[in-house]
Amino acid sequence: xxxxxxxxxxxxxxxxxxxxxxxxxxxxxxxxxxxxxxxxxxxxxxxxxxxxxxxxxxxxxxxxxxxxxxxxxxxxxxxxxxxxxxxxxxxxxxxxxxxxxxxxxxxxxxxxxxxxxxxxxxxxxxxxxxxxxxxxxxxxxxxxxxxxxxxxxxxxxxxxxxxxxxxxxxxxxxxxxxxxxxxxxxxxxxxxxxxxxxxxxxxxxxxxxxxxxxxxxxxxxxxxxxxxxxxxxxxxxxxxxxxxxxxxxxxxxxxxxxxxxxxxxxxxxxxxxxxxxxxxxxxxxxxxxxxxxxxxxxxxxxxxxxxxxxxxxxxxxxxxxxxxxxxxxxxxxxxxxxxxxxxxxxxxxxxxxxxxxxxxxxxxxxxxxxxxxxxxxxxxxxxxxxxxxxxxxxxxxxxxxxxxxxxxxxxxxxxxxxxxxxxxxxxxxxxx
Numbered sequence: 001x002x003x004x005x006x007x008x009x010x011x012x013x014x015x016x017x018x019x020x021x022x023x024x025x026x027x028x029x030x031x032x033x034x035x036x037x038x039x040x041x042x043x044x045x046x047x048x049x050x051x052x053x054x055x056x057x058x059x060x061x062x063x064x065x066x067x068x069x070x071x072x073x074x075x076x077x078x079x080x081x082x083x084x085x086x087x088x089x090x091x092x093x094x095x096x097x098x099x100x101x102x103x104x105x106x107x108x109x110x111x112x113x114x115x116x117x118x119x120x121x122x123x124x125x126x127x128x129x130x131x132x133x134x135x136x137x138x139x140x141x142x143x144x145x146x147x148x149x150x151x152x153x154x155x156x157x158x159x160x161x162x163x164x165x166x167x168x169x170x171x172x173x174x175x176x177x178x179x180x181x182x183x184x185x186x187x188x189x190x191x192x193x194x195x196x197x198x199x200x201x202x203x204x205x206x207x208x209x210x211x212x213x214x215x216x217x218x219x220x221x222x223x224x225x226x227x228x229x230x231x232x233x234x235x236x237x238x239x240x241x242x243x244x245x246x247x248x249x250x251x252x253x254x255x256x257x258x259x260x261x262x263x264x265x266x267x268x269x270x271x272x273x274x275x276x277x278x279x280x281x282x283x284x285x286x287x288x289x290x291x292x293x294x295x296x297x298x299x300x301x302x303x304x305x306x307x308x309x310x311x312x313x314x315x316x317x318x319x320x321x322x323x324x325x326x327x328x329x330x331x332x333x334x335x336x337x338x339x340x341x342x343x344x345x346x347x348x349x350x351x352x353x354x355x356x357x358x359x360x361x362x363x364x365x366x367x368x369x370x371x372x373x374x375x376x377x378x379x380x381x382x383x384x385x386x387x388x389x390x391x392x393x394x395x396x397x398x399x400x401x402x403x404x405x406x407x408x409x410x411x412x413x414x415x416x417x418x419x420x421x422x423x424x425x426x427x428x429x430x431x432x
Contacts, residue, residue, distance in 0.1 A: 012141040013267055017260035019145070022152040024257055026159040030177070031250050032320050033168040040242030041110045042174045043233055043249035049121050051223075051230045052092050053129055058222020059215045060085035061133040062350075065271055066214060067206055068137045076204035078197065080211045082130055089126060093119040107237065110171070117175045124183040131189030134196040136267055143192045144267075151185030217355035224362035228369035228392040235370070236385050239377030247322070248385055251329030255337065258303060262340045265292050269344060273351040286408040289348070294418035296341035304334045332386035336393050343393050345400025348407060357403070365395035 031039050060081045067077045097115045104112030128151070135143045158177045168174060190197070237245050269292055276285040311330070315323045349358040369392025376384055404410035 012145050013264040014261075016141065016145040016148055017264040019148050019152045020257055020260045022149075022156045024253060026152070026156040026177075027253050028250070028319075028323075029159050029163060030168055030174055031246070031326075032322070033163060034170075034174070036243040036246035036322065036325075037110070037241075038169075038171055038174075038246070039249065040233075040237065040245035041108065041114065042171045043245055044107060044111050044237060044242075045114055045118060045121075045171070045175070046178070047230045047233045047249075048096060049093075049118055049125075051226050052089055052096075052122070053125060054226040054230065055219060055223045056085050056088045057129065057133070058218035058220075058225075059088055061130065062218050062222075063211055063214055064133045065137045066274070067211065069275075070204075070206070073204040073206040074196075075198050075200040076206045077211070078134075079199045080206075080208060081133075082199070084215070085130060086126055089122050090119065093122040107234065108242065110242065114171045114175065117172075117179070121175070121179050121182065124179050124186060127186035128182060128189045131186070131193040131197075134193040137271070138196065139268070139271060140192075141267075147185060147189050147192055150188040151181055154184045155181035214355070217359060218350075220359045221355070221362045224359075224366040225396075227366050228373070228388060232370075232373050232385070232388055235373045235377060235388075239380075240382050240385070244382055244385070247325040248329045250323070250326040251333060251386070254326065254330050255333040258300060258337050259340060261300065262296060262344060265296055265341075266344050266347065270347050270350070273347055277348070277351040282408055285348075285351075286410070289345070289404065289408060290410065290414035290417050291421065293341045293344065294415055294421075296344075297338070297415060298418050300337055300341065304337055307334065328383055329386050332384055333389060336386070336390040339390075339393050339397045342397035342401060345404045345410075346396050348400065348404055352403075352407060354403070361396065361399040365392050365399070368392065368395050 034042075063077055064081050068074050097118050100106060100112045100115040106112075128147070132144065132147060135141075135147065155177065158180055162168065162173070162177055166173070233245050233249055236248055269288070272288060273285060276282070276288065307330070311327060312324070315327055346358060346361060349355070349361070369388050372391045373385065373388030376387060401410065
């Protein structure tokens with residue numbers, strides 16, 4: 001497999017993930033305009049919303065790619081996935097809102113006062129998330145770019161307008177902008193994926209039991225994967241309060257710009273790895289895996305070095321002082337960033353159908369990640385709250401590496417294959 005063969009799709013994927021810079025600018029503008037406690041409460045609600053949709057992605061939406069490869073089954077897959085995605089997300093959103101309303105001290109009074117925005121946010125996001133999976137199934141990366149441009153572009157435009165015309169003061173102000181942008185993106189998503197929305201059974205033979213078994217296996221892995229990534233803010237809230245949550249959450253959003261580089265590759269790697277593994281083309285799978293990991297690792301290493309050298313002077317020159325508090329947390333997230341490419345290796349377990357092993361991996365990683373997060377809270381290390389992310393990612397990387405070594409003979413030398421590959425490409429260019 002040559003990366004140049006897929007350069008067009010990869011370029012659109014990288015451009016798509018680069019759009020998160022727009023979202024980052026919008027969120028940094030919002031963060032700069034409100035108190036850290038207000039942003040912390042908003043981060044808790046957004047974290048719960050993200051967790052529910054991530055869990056539903058595993059339970060209901062990953063089946064769109066897994067079973068949608070059989071064209072005759074697509075109508076059935078769409079029917080199962082869309083209905084269960086809606087039921088899952090809305091049911092848990094309403095349940096969470098009800099519980100928090102009845103017992104407001106579970107998290108905080110401020111959080112309980114805005115919890116009923118969660119079902120509204122979910123309604124706005126369901127069409128977008130479903131359409132996104134349809135586009136990824138068909139590897140329509142350019143359409144994914146357009147969809148995310150509408151979401152993040154509208155969020156930035158609305159943020160700048162609202163800030164100049166009214167001004168952000170409350171959690172409700174932040175939610176209004178984010179829900180409006182999500183709703184607009186959903187409308188665009190329905191239009192972009194309109195031809196793939198068919199719910200007709202047709203000649204499909206996929207049994208619901210088969211679909212459900214896959215979904216339940218993925219639900220466990222997906223929920224555990226995002227418990228540490230997303231719900232850690234609730235542990236931080238319990239030990240340190242909403243103000244620390246606000247600063248830590250902003251650091252995670254800056255870190256997410258780097259994380260999107262890995263997601264850009266993962267979005268192409270997952271369907272490609274499933275296809276190659278099912279066809280028994282393991283040598284090609286090895287080539288694709290090692291090239292993607294190597295280029296990612298070396299690229300991220302360079303970016304992390306640049307952040308360590310130049311981030312603080314830029315923040316001091318251009319941004320409010322509160323961003324220095326977020327930057328302290330970002331520094332502790334950089335070690336996690338370096339091992340993100342290797343966490344992508346657990347995707348091979350899905351491709352190989354080793355869902356039980358994947359679930360076991362996530363159970364161990366989640367226990368270690370959450371356990372370390374709680375220990376950090378007990379020891380009152382408020383500047384090191386990001387280390388829970390590191391221990392979680394490290395467990396995934398080690399387990400993924402062990403599986404890849406068994407299935408595709410991954411070796412340590414493969415981590416640096418980007419260097420000779422790049423030199424060979426440069427020599428071939430010079431000969432032309």
